[in-house]
Amino acid sequence: MPDNEMDPAASTQMFRAFVAEDRPAAPGEPVRRSTPPVLLIAGVVIAVIVVAVAVLIAVS
Secondary structure: OOOOOOOHHHHHHHHHHHHHOOOOOOOOOOOOOOOOHHHHHHHHHHHHHHHHHHHHHHHO
C-alpha cells in the first residue's frame, strides 16, 4: 500500500531551508540594499517638521 500522506513538517523544513538559502543576485539584477537607519530617522524628523510648519501656517 503506497504512502500517500504528505508530511507537513517536511514541507516546512524545506521552505525554511529555501528562505535561509543565501542566493547571490543575478548578474543583471541590481543589488537591493536596505535603507540605513540614520536616513530613515532623518526622513521621519523632516516629515514631522514639515507637518508642524504647515499647521503653524494654517493656524496663523
